[in-house]
Amino acid sequence: MIIMVGNQNTRLLFDKSLDDILEKYPVLDLFKAAANSFVKQVSGTTQIWAASRDWFLESWGRDTFISLPGILLTTKRFSEAKAVIQNYAHYEKKGLIPNRIRPHNIEYNNADGSMWFIQAIKSYLNCTKDWDFVRQMRVTIKNIIDNYIQGTSYKRFGEEQKIKMDENDMLIITPPQATWMDAEPIKHIPITPRNGKAVEINALWYSNLRFLATIENHFNINGVKTKHYTSIADRVKIVYNEKFWNNHENTLYDVLDGDPHQGAIRPNMIIAVSHGGDLLPESRQISAFNSVLNDLLTPGGLRTLSPRDSNYIGEYNTNSPPEEKDLAYHQGTAWPWLMGSYCDALKRVRTYQGKNINCIKKEIGKTLTPLIRFCMESPFKSLPEVFSGNPPYFPGGTTSQAWSVSEILRVIVENNICELNNKHQEMN
Numbered sequence: 383m384i385i386m387v388g389n390q391n392t393r394l395l396f397d398k399s400l401d402d403i404l405e406k407y408p409v410l411d412l413f414k415a416a417a418n419s420f421v422k423q424v425s426g427t428t429q430i431w432a433a434s435r436d437w438f439l440e441s442w443g444r445d446t447f448i449s450l451p452g453i454l455l456t457t458k459r460f461s462e463a464k465a466v467i468q469n470y471a472h473y474e475k476k477g478l479i480p481n482r483i484r485p486h487n488i489e490y491n492n493a494d495g496s497m498w499f500i501q502a503i504k505s506y507l508n509c510t511k512d513w514d515f516v517r518q519m520r521v522t523i524k525n526i527i528d529n530y531i532q533g534t535s536y537k538r539f540g541e542e543q544k545i546k547m548d549e550n551d552m553l554i555i556t557p558p559q560a561t562w563m564d565a566e567p568i569k570h571i572p573i574t575p576r577n578g579k580a581v582e583i584n585a586l587w588y589s590n591l592r593f594l595a596t597i598e599n600h601f602n603i604n605g606v607k608t609k610h611y612t613s614i615a616d617r618v619k620i621v622y623n624e625k626f627w628n629n630h631e632n633t634l635y636d637v638l639d640g641d642p643h644q645g646a647i648r649p650n651m652i653i654a655v656s657h658g659g660d661l662l663p664e665s666r667q668i669s670a671f672n673s674v675l676n677d678l679l680t681p682g683g684l685r686t687l688s689p690r691d692s693n694y695i696g697e698y699n700t701n702s703p704p705e706e707k708d709l710a711y712h713q714g715t716a717w718p719w720l721m722g723s724y725c726d727a728l729k730r731v732r733t734y735q736g737k738n739i740n741c742i743k744k745e746i747g748k749t750l751t752p753l754i755r756f757c758m759e760s761p762f763k764s765l766p767e768v769f770s771g772n773p774p775y776f777p778g779g780t781t782s783q784a785w786s787v788s789e790i791l792r793v794i795v796e797n798n799i800c801e802l803n804n805k806h807q808e809m810n
Contacts, residue, residue, distance in 0.1 A: 445784055558572050573713060723789075
């Protein structure tokens, strides 16, 4: 079966295996070249731009730290990774990492950029074992955690947007439009406000608390404070399972105590599996993963809303006016970058289920095959920002998006997908 997607000879094809693609294209080399297109030297600093074509031709905080592991760590560009982290750390303010750094305007307008910043340092440490650099970043990490505990804010629309840990349950409360789902075609009316306690922010919060406690223990710093972070994390784990679990759907709520659309089946829950460590018991990780698999998985990425939802919009048209296309941006449109967390979760879940590691990696390769081939046959040799949630999955947004490329490259490298498939082909 062949399904045509998009124009300009750009297609998602289902009639070839990954072995066929690897035989025809230097997949790893082309993905690395695509990743390199986002790395820029600007005014003496290393930056990761959110895109390399069309728009978003600048460094965005959230995008930078989601993209950094795939673009700089899997390619072993460790000194550049450190430079990117250090540059943003310089602008940390009241625990907030800026969303954009411009010559005369430093924008602080999100709650998850700081969480992904810490995750990038964690990934850097896992790759390099460079504890000296982590020691340098310790103060910034601690500032972020402590400010989220005590409360911080940024100004938007003339009002303070507050971020704070709820002292009753230790979960993080965030304002409207503070997560990556931030489309707002009409001023002051976000499509997906997600105010309250967001599922992925609190999963990252838990992971980052554990990471900071590990850092403090490693350097034998302030045992009392270390126990404090650990006790908060212990409480978060208990409450997260009590409050976020949706027994009706046997999965996780998307947001609590705020946005009335809290039970929406969205892909943010996959981050609790991919990044949460032991946050959820194995049975719940499997259930949440299956919820994403059954409702949200497409060849081009994870849908941002289940088709079973009355608010679902399955078509995204880049050429439509913002007030029209932004309605679909996070209400059904599929995003390739989420496939990184999906594949990480797949690996965890299949391991719990007793699957052989080579079989797991083959499943990951098969899952990514349409996107890999899309990149190889795109005239831009890259991956777009989004795809429509419905067949035939038209591409949309920027034609070359950093976190789309970076997350697929990261999964390919970390799981030796190219080598595994080549060996399989040689055996046959």
